Amino acid sequence: MQQQTKDTDARRQWMGVLAKSDESHVVQLWAGLSDLPAWEYLRRPEVGLVMVRGRMGGDGGPFNLGEMTVTRCSVRLQNGVVGHAWVAGRSARHAEMAAIADALMQDGDWRARVGEKLLAPLQSKLADDRGRAERKAAATRVDFFTMVRGED
Amino acid sequence: MYVAVKGGEKAIDNAHALLAEDRRGDETIPELTLTQIDQQLGLAVDRVMTEGSVYDRELAALALKQAQGDAVEAIFLLRAYRTTLPRFGASQPVDTGAMAIRRRISAAFKDLPGGQVLGPTYDYTHRLLDFALAAEGAPRASVESAEAGLEPAPRVTDVLHHQGLIEPSGNGADLPGDLTRQPLNFPAGRDLRLQNLARGDEGFLLALAYSSQRGYGNTHPFAGEIRMGEVAVELVPEELGFAIDIGTITVTECQMINQFKGSKDIPPQFTRGYGLTFGQGERKAMAMALVDRSLRAEDLGEQATNPAQDQEFVLYHSDNVEASGFVQHLKLPHYVDFQSELEMIRRLRRENAEAAQ
Incomplete structure (x- = not known):
């Protein structure tokens, strides 16, 4: 049971990284993966909408904010391993690569290589971008209150 | 009430060609790309996504380009497009x-x-037109905090x-309307x-x-x-x-x-x-x-x-x-309605004139 939770967490993690990365970055790294196994579509890339929900007051009951475009795709590797992808936007190519990568990451023979050549650089780029945005925001942090306090 | 009219296909077709030419403007000026609109008119894109109710920067940029920057027309275009896509489901509420x-x-x-x-x-800006933007050039670099x-x-x-x-x-319903x-x-x-x-x-x-x-x-x-x-x-x-x-x-x-x-x-x-x-x-x-x-x-x-x-x-x-839509439907032919109102006004005036004699 615990192992299953761990596996699920790991899969959630890489699926999220694949979905959140720029398509151009995935394409660029994909070129470095050679001799990928044959695969077939279980579900061809399909573009649709997901209703994005918010919460009333940020923490209350849900409400429908508006939709977003998403592309989903499912593939099966030659050895039967199935990969799924749900990726924001309308790129069939991005969803297809994400689904294949999801299958490869579940495959013991491929996991290390795809993890190293694809997932690790994608993840580090996401972290770098996030860090840069955060440091830029932090430079605009206001210190209104470095003077004498004590009125409270 | 408006009525269907026939004819005018040629004129409508020509009007749309004229619109396309107008939209493009002077062809010696480089054409806008969707990426330029997304990157440089980002707040317009944001408004179209919010009111068009579809989060997709590229689609919103396309709508703005097609609508010549008219936000309400662009919102209409995006709303119309969304009806062509299937709904796969709903997200967890964003945190x-x-x-x-x-x-x-x-x-x-x-x-x-x-x-x-x-x-x-834009808070604390002076709202003075910045003529530096009229000349092309690199923006001021933003600052990164040295600390974490x-x-x-x-x-x-x-x-x-x-x-x-x-x-x-309050919790509300699990499934929102x-x-x-x-x-x-x-x-x-x-x-x-x-x-x-x-x-x-x-x-x-x-x-x-x-x-x-x-x-x-x-x-x-x-x-x-x-x-x-x-x-x-x-x-x-x-x-x-x-x-x-x-x-x-x-x-x-x-x-x-x-x-x-x-x-x-x-x-x-x-x-x-x-x-x-x-x-x-x-x-x-x-x-x-x-x-x-x-x-x-x-x-x-x-x-x-x-x-x-x-x-x-x-x-x-x-x-x-x-x-x-409702305001602009007034542009559609209301000829029959108007004819009957015209008749009525004439009749009332005639009756008033007769009564006065």
Whole structure:
């Protein structure tokens, strides 16, 4: 049971990284993966909408904010391993690569290589971008209150 | 009533060709790309996504290009496009508390955990035209903080809630109503009201919010918190049975805190108004939060006598696609109607003249 939770967490993690990365970055790294196994579509890339929900007051009951475009795709590797992808936007190519990568990451023979050549650089780029945005925001942090306090 | 007319195909076709030429403008000037619109007219893209109710920067940029920058026409185009796509499902509610913050301010507390982060704001600019932008050139470089990033920033309303000074948000239904699927009935729940306001016209909501501040339904608001940044969108695909992130979206959230004297059932406390938009939509989020609070008047036992407090008035007139359609349908041929009115006026005048003789 615990192992299953761990596996699920790991899969959630890489699926999220694949979905959140720029398509151009995935394409660029994909070129470095050679001799990928044959695969077939279980579900061809399909573009649709997901209703994005918010919460009333940020923490209350849900409400429908508006939709977003998403592309989903499912593939099966030659050895039967199935990969799924749900990726924001309308790129069939991005969803297809994400689904294949999801299958490869579940495959013991491929996991290390795809993890190293694809997932690790994608993840580090996401972290770098996030860090840069955060440091830029932090430079605009206001210190209104470095003077004498004590009125409270 | 308008009637169908026949003919005019050639003229209509030529008119659309003329429109296409007009849209392109002088062909010696480079054509705009969708990426340029996305990158350099980002706030226009954000508005079209919010009111068009589809988060897709490229589609919104295309709509703006096609509409020659007319936001309301672009919103109409995006709404029309969305009807061509299947709905795969709904996300888990986004967690704005876990937002990767790019801007976060409070007008109620100066000293709050996580601090005040101005971010990319027009506040404190002098609103003087910047002729440096008229000449092409690189922008001023932004500054990166040398220290680590930001501290965690809990919502201001959470801080007040811990002290019991503000009403809880309430749980609502597990499955919120969806006004793209069911017609709006009154009284409408807050879930439907917020969906309506999120899609609603910014100008209309801004004017209503302004009216509520000026005395047409006084709400004594404070901008408890405004935050803008990125949130992950999570969804549980059927084939997996667990939640995965499908992407990241930018949102703007506004929490208005309003004075409330209490009623016979509720002690005096602060109440809330809530605004949430796609992208950077601070003015819209603030207006939405003020109108949300105004529309809660009846729920809170307040007298609802002003336009901003009137559910039917607000919710039936907030949508600029519907409003634009009904106003603009007046351009369609009303020849038969008008002929009969003309007849009537002539008859009345004749009768008046005869009576006077």
